[in-house]
Amino acid sequence: MDDVYDTIIIGGGPAGLSSGLYSARAKLNTVVIERESYGGQVVTTVDIDNYPGSVENATGDTLSRRMKSQAEMFGTKFISDEIVDVDFSPEIKSIKGKNKTYKTKTVIIATGANPRPGGFKNEDKLRAKGISYCATCDADFFTDFDVAVVGGGDSAITEAIYLSKFAKHITVIHRRDALRAAKSLQEKAFKNPKISFMWNSQVEEALGEEVLEGLRIKDKNTGETSELKIDGCFVFVGYNPVTELFKGKVDLDQRDYIITDGNMKTNIPGVFAAGDVRQKTLRQIVTAASDGAIAAVEAEAYIENQKL
Ligand code: NAP
Secondary structure, rough: OOOOOEEEEEEHHHHHHHHHHHHHHHOOOOEEOOOOOHHHHHHHEEOOOOOOOOOOOOOOOHHHHHHHHHHHHHHOOEEEEOEEEEOOOOOOOOEEEEOOOOEEEEEEEOOEEEEEOOEOOOOOOOEEEOEEEEEHHHHHHHOOOOOEEEHHHOHHHHHHHHHHHOEEEEEEEEOOOOOOHHHHHHHHHHHHOEEEOOOOOOEEEEEOOOOOOOEEEOOOOOOEEEEEEEEEEEEEOEEEEEOHHHHHOOEOOOOOOOOOOOOOOOOOOOEEEEHHEEEEOOHHHHHHHHHHHHHHHHHHHHHHHHOO
């Protein structure tokens, strides 16, 4: 018979890697299953200066590599597979991957979230032809060009500041007259001579046939539209949780985030969720890592209590 794991962690971002570390240290037979690369969104973040202790040379890539090797050092196994179905109803749960089906006593869902599209005309057509969702990946292509950033949260402002190291000018297009981003980021952006703001503005259409040439933007106060000539457009308007697989399997909220209690328990015994995928207010590396630790400790307690 195939191995029954103590804990299967689905997703290898900070929440999953932290779960792996705590679970393996508790001597649980632990595996992290990830379909892409380890580290999740963090890998595409340049400077991580708000994860405690991580100050110098703290790139997202370095931090996630360290997290992975630390979990590995304590015995966490890593499998590359894409999970296509789950059955949480039996005591021993089934996690069906493209390559094989895995059996486990507990599951920690740490699938994170993906960038949300801006929802304007021609966005798909010009994706990767001037429209991007990752400044770390694409900023270099726009050295000395004019770019736009859509959004007003932490991501938009962090990435606008990063882009200012490359681009000639950055126009932040925001749908309201105030940013949602942390005050410290706002101050940095307002002081940056390369960054300007278009307030109360909504992108309606990306212009261009083969490559992006501009944006049609609507002023929400006056209803008037204008065209902004631009070479690149970076969209940072939030994230959608990766929960398609879990619909009907665990309780989700109205925005499809997994509902947990403070101990990361979902409504299904033995199934936990950690990190950006769950309903919560602060989505940061530090809170993802914290969720992961709690979920692993709770998984251990569940196995002990159920005498599995
Ligand atoms: P967010 O906080 O949800 O902000 C999304 C921004 O996009 C908001 O300004 C929102 O406008 C705007 N927006 C949403 N839908 C839009 C649409 N259809 N068209 C135009 N604008 C739209 O998302 P985020 O900035 O990606 O951050 C996600 C989480 O990660 C947050 O918890 C954040 O704190 C965290 N994060 C932290 C850091 C950091 O600490 N350095 C960096 C990145 C992300 P409104 O303001 O009008 O709602």
